[in-house]
Amino acid sequence: MKKTLLFLLLPVFLMACQTQESQIITVNGAIPASELGKTLHHEHILVDFIGADSTGYHRWNKSEVVKKVLPYLLEIKQMGYKTLVECTPEYLGRDPELLKILSEKSGLQIITNVGYYSPWNGKFLPKHCYSETPLQLADRWIKQATNGIEDSEVYPGFIKIAVERAPLKPINAKVVEAACLTHKATGLTIMSHTGLAVPAFQQIEILKRYGIHPSAFIWTHANNEKDNNKHIEAARMGAWIAFDKFMEQDLKEYVDFALLMKKEGLLDKVLFSHDAGWFDPAKPNGGTFRGYTAIDNFLIPALLESGLSQPDIHQLFVINPAQAFKINKRLLPN
Numbered sequence: 001m002k003k004t005l006l007f008l009l010l011p012v013f014l015m016a017c018q019t020q021e022s023q024i025i026t027v028n029g030a031i032p033a034s035e036l037g038k039t040l041h042h043e044h045i046l047v048d049f050i051g052a053d054s055t056g057y058h059r060w061n062k063s064e065v066v067k068k069v070l071p072y073l074l075e076i077k078q079m080g081y082k083t084l085v086e087c088t089p090e091y092l093g094r095d096p097e098l099l100k101i102l103s104e105k106s107g108l109q110i111i112t113n114v115g116y117y118s119p120w121n122g123k124f125l126p127k128h129c130y131s132e133t134p135l136q137l138a139d140r141w142i143k144q145a146t147n148g149i150e151d152s153e154v155y156p157g158f159i160k161i162a163v164e165r166a167p168l169k170p171i172n173a174k175v176v177e178a179a180c181l182t183h184k185a186t187g188l189t190i191m192s193h194t195g196l197a198v199p200a201f202q203q204i205e206i207l208k209r210y211g212i213h214p215s216a217f218i219w220t221h222a223n224n225e226k227d228n229n230k231h232i233e234a235a236r237m238g239a240w241i242a243f244d245k246f247m248e249q250d251l252k253e254y255v256d257f258a259l260l261m262k263k264e265g266l267l268d269k270v271l272f273s274h275d276a277g278w279f280d281p282a283k284p285n286g287g288t289f290r291g292y293t294a295i296d297n298f299l300i301p302a303l304l305e306s307g308l309s310q311p312d313i314h315q316l317f318v319i320n321p322a323q324a325f326k327i328n329k330r331l332l333p334n
Ligand SMILES: [Zn+2]
Pocket: 042, 043, 044, 087, 275
């Protein structure tokens, strides 16, 4: 009798375990974090620099972009990548429907975002960003996370913001505060185009003020900061340290950084990517496109030669992105 009961309850138990696993939101819906696979966590498919007042879907032809970009996605699919995180924010060329088409055609999982890019004197900010409060901005972003982006049925998988190099201006701080409120409501991770340490730590302080653990924060373009002690300090606090503009000429810098973080026991806080792409609608046929292969061609072989193991590579390109992008409200203990 007891055995029968156990047999009957087992599928229920297994289903409960499955639903408890953290999710990641791709343009084709939620997946378990364990299915993210090998990931490039910071790339671009299309970026439109014309400015928030003039950009829009009329600026590019989706099939022209697909024709140009698809071969580059198929190329990394072939290399064993499963996921590409697309970091172009709203008002800079984010196009959820285009990403969905490219995801379906390439077989790659693609992740898009919600949030605003606040440096460059607000060139990429909608006017309402100046008049509204952080709460009102967060409300707009939470709506996208809850109801989908416009009528695309695509949901954002993280929050993408950007701030000045240093120090934060009020408009930058407002965007960070809106990101904090959105994180607390949705569990979406905050990826912030930052660069130097000063604005990185200023942002971490804002997170803390909102009761959010630094592990909700990806310090984007941390490679611009040359003082590795700052990287170590932020990683010890829990923040993700993203060296995300890899090109072949940066090989030594990236390898040295990985070795340092390994020595410090902080390899589980490191993210690597290219910040490559992208189709530029202002240029004929989208201009020159930088592909996403340099990490596989140069960085991974060099890391292995310098003493990192295959499990370390798995940590960097599979486990860390899954941990960084899983939906999870990362709150400080009261
Ligand atoms: Zn970028």
